[in-house]
Amino acid sequence: xxxxxxxxxxxxxxxxxxxxxxxxxxxxxxxxxxxxxxxxxxxxxxxxxxxxxxxxxxxxxxxxxxxxxxxxxxxxxxxxxxxxxxxxxxxxxxxxxxxxxxxxxxxxxxxxxxxxxxxxxxxxxxxxxxxxxxxxxxxxxxxxxxxxxxxxxxxxxxxxxxxxxxxxxxxxxxxxxxxxxxxxxxxxxxxxxxxxxxxxxxxxxxxxxxxxxxxxxxxxxxxxxxxxxxxxxxxxxxxxxxxxxxxxxxxxxxxxxxxxxxxxxxxxxxxxxxxxxxxxxxxxxxxxxxxxxxxxxxxxxxxxxxxxxxxxxxxxxxxxxxxxxxxxxxxxxxxxxxxxxxxxxxxxxxxxxxxxxxxxxxxxxxxxxxxxxxxxxxxxxxxxxxxxxxxxxxxxxxxxxxxxxxxxxxxxxxxxxxxxxxxxxxxxxxxxxxxxxxxxxxxxxxxxxxxxxxxxxxxxxx
Amino acid sequence: xxxxxxxxxxxxxxxxxxxxxxxxxxxxxxxxxxxxxxxxxxxxxxxxxxxxxxxxxxxxxxxxxxxxxxxxxxxxxxxxxxxxxxxxxxxxxxxxxxxxxxxxxxxxxxxxxxxxxxxxxxxxxxxxxxxxxxxxxxxxxxxxxxxxxxxxxxxxxxxxxxxxxxxxxxxxxxxxxxxxxxxxxxxxx
Numbered sequence: 001x002x003x004x005x006x007x008x009x010x011x012x013x014x015x016x017x018x019x020x021x022x023x024x025x026x027x028x029x030x031x032x033x034x035x036x037x038x039x040x041x042x043x044x045x046x047x048x049x050x051x052x053x054x055x056x057x058x059x060x061x062x063x064x065x066x067x068x069x070x071x072x073x074x075x076x077x078x079x080x081x082x083x084x085x086x087x088x089x090x091x092x093x094x095x096x097x098x099x100x101x102x103x104x105x106x107x108x109x110x111x112x113x114x115x116x117x118x119x120x121x122x123x124x125x126x127x128x129x130x131x132x133x134x135x136x137x138x139x140x141x142x143x144x145x146x147x148x149x150x151x152x153x154x155x156x157x158x159x160x161x162x163x164x165x166x167x168x169x170x171x172x173x174x175x176x177x178x179x180x181x182x183x184x185x186x187x188x189x190x191x192x193x194x195x196x197x198x199x200x201x202x203x204x205x206x207x208x209x210x211x212x213x214x215x216x217x218x219x220x221x222x223x224x225x226x227x228x229x230x231x232x233x234x235x236x237x238x239x240x241x242x243x244x245x246x247x248x249x250x251x252x253x254x255x256x257x258x259x260x261x262x263x264x265x266x267x268x269x270x271x272x273x274x275x276x277x278x279x280x281x282x283x284x285x286x287x288x289x290x291x292x293x294x295x296x297x298x299x300x301x302x303x304x305x306x307x308x309x310x311x312x313x314x315x316x317x318x319x320x321x322x323x324x325x326x327x328x329x330x331x332x333x334x335x336x337x338x339x340x341x342x343x344x345x346x347x348x349x350x351x352x353x354x355x356x357x358x359x360x361x362x363x364x365x366x367x368x369x370x371x372x373x374x375x376x377x378x379x380x381x382x383x384x385x386x387x388x389x390x391x392x393x394x395x396x397x398x399x400x401x402x403x404x405x406x407x408x409x410x411x412x413x414x415x416x417x418x419x420x421x422x423x424x425x426x427x428x429x430x431x432x433x434x435x436x437x438x439x440x441x442x443x444x445x446x447x448x449x450x451x452x453x454x455x456x457x458x459x460x461x462x
Numbered sequence: 463x464x465x466x467x468x469x470x471x472x473x474x475x476x477x478x479x480x481x482x483x484x485x486x487x488x489x490x491x492x493x494x495x496x497x498x499x500x501x502x503x504x505x506x507x508x509x510x511x512x513x514x515x516x517x518x519x520x521x522x523x524x525x526x527x528x529x530x531x532x533x534x535x536x537x538x539x540x541x542x543x544x545x546x547x548x549x550x551x552x553x554x555x556x557x558x559x560x561x562x563x564x565x566x567x568x569x570x571x572x573x574x575x576x577x578x579x580x581x582x583x584x585x586x587x588x589x590x591x592x593x594x595x596x597x598x599x600x601x602x603x604x605x606x607x608x609x610x611x612x613x614x615x616x617x618x619x620x621x622x623x624x625x626x627x628x629x630x631x632x633x634x635x636x637x638x639x640x641x642x643x644x645x646x647x648x649x650x651x
């Protein structure tokens with residue numbers, strides 16, 4: 001496998017300052033590897049600011065998938081013919097590479113379809129343990145009435161609903177760490193919510209709505225002080241900053257391939273070795289057993305225990321190619337570029353009258369991501385206006401209804417960057433965002449505008 | 463006119479801001495609403511699951527007894543088998559009028575303007591005409607820009623012609639009209 005250094009995870013106080021950011025010239029070169037970025041949309045070159053939802057794929061990732069089908073396609077972990085052996089080798093090599101990328105041992109990475117499935121795997125395994133499956137070793141995951149599961153108010157639905165359902169199945173109580181008006185976790189309240197009754201603390205590494213990082217060290221210490229398991233939703237962090245799950249000290253973590261230059265249909269669950277070893281399986285069937293008789297079965301060790309059925313082979317291999325691409329570019333440098341674009345977005349948004357930034361302002365350690373509310377204009381109308389200028393953003397509640405409700409809005413408009421995003425793209429977004437209020441007639445025409453108010457600033461005509 | 467301006471015509475932006483027929487308070491489903499033999503109330507709440515926009519429509523249909531007598535039909539005739547149930551329903555509908563239309567909703571400018579225009583267009587219309595306008599509106603929206611809006615029939619609602627070229631937004635424009643249609647069915651239960 002390719003070897004590369006894994007930089008330390010940045011501390012909240014000194015985010016990514018140490019690393020040299022990408023240069024404009026490097027970003028231009030990177031863009032050549034992403035054919036989709038040259039697409040024309042509504043008469044403009046695509047300005048893709050929706051990487052928080054899904055990232056684009058470099059040619060090397062698409063080629064890796066094609067190459068597998070052209071040269072090595074076979075089922076893995078079964079059959080002894082040459083292709084099957086080769087396929088198994090590249091597939092397991094992919095696991096090794098992805099594991100190293102996130103600071104995990106190879107067998108601590110379980111392939112799933114996506115992060116949502118990874119969290120469901122966890123919660124159904126805990127559910128099975130609660131039913132007595134998995135023997136005495138699995139009892140550490142068993143939940144019952146009186147036990148508490150703690151999440152946060154800013155979670156993506158994927159890290160909320162599976163826990164709600166687990167609570168319903170086991171009689172455990174679901175509690176949450178509230179969010180402040182500034183959109184950050186209320187850590188003073190957290191200390192009263194995480195108690196000796198807490199069995200699981202599940203939280204996001206970075207919010208997919210505000211872009212702000214959570215104080216992982218503080219939350220992990222809090223969970224450790226009461227003996228609770230920690231589950232990290234790392235969907236927004238793994239693609240954008242160097243992440244080392246061992247260094248972070250979390251028990252479990254999940255992430256998705258398609259947000260980190262990989263294809264859809266592949267994600268992973270990280271679990272500390274001794275924890276995975278004690279967990280009962282979720283999906284059962286072929287490829288996860290040792291001996292089977294008509295009444296019962298013995299299961300393989302992790303990660304195979306949790307990978308029933310024919311696996312997502314080409315996707316895993318393509319994800320490894322994505323990890324190669326990210327590592328070669330340098331995660332610390334990508335993080336620095338992302339942080340730079342994030343601060344540019346925040347500063348720009350705060351200057352626009354009638355536009356409210358969700359979550360706290362400049363200086364907060366954040367991703368290259370902002371969500372905004374334009375006074376008097378529905379997010380879908382904002383998105384439509386931007387799309388007309390070739391700018392692709394996400395509109396809606398971004399699968400985080402509770403957080404939007406907490407911040408007093410039903411929907412917002414989100415712009416999110418990645419390593420291929422240019423400062424020009426960010427500036428074009430900000431310029432277009434400035435025109436939204438005047439177009440819909442909710443804010444006065446900015447005095448700086450040079451276009452004729454009759455044709456653009458006042459919006460449509462009869 | 464740019465594509466965006468044909469979508470967001472001034473008339474749409476105006477209706478989105480000054481919403482005709484909008485109830486200042488949410489319309490909560492109410493089975494106890496006062497009805498008579500001649501007045502039937504219908505309600506419907508519709509949600510666009512892709513964005514969360516919602517609209518509730520409430521309306522009355524009133525049956526004009528004069529017209530009803532004029533066609534010489536009578537429930538007794540139905541009992542006696544002089545007329546068929548279909549003829550009876552057709553005769554009733556020919557003498558029904560939509561009234562007291564009101565709505566409440568939350569959503570994008572297209573859906574809110576559409577509800578406002580729907581109020582102006584359909585409130586007070588004879589039942590058969592309202593249904594015809596609704597069908598014309600639906601046909602125009604589903605045409606992907608191939609049908610020129612019939613201003614004679616649609617009035618202000620013709621301004622939504624530009625929406626038909628944005629398949630993702632057709633649902634927004636249809637939402638209040640679908641609620642109207644369902645409320646109409648509810649009133650006839």
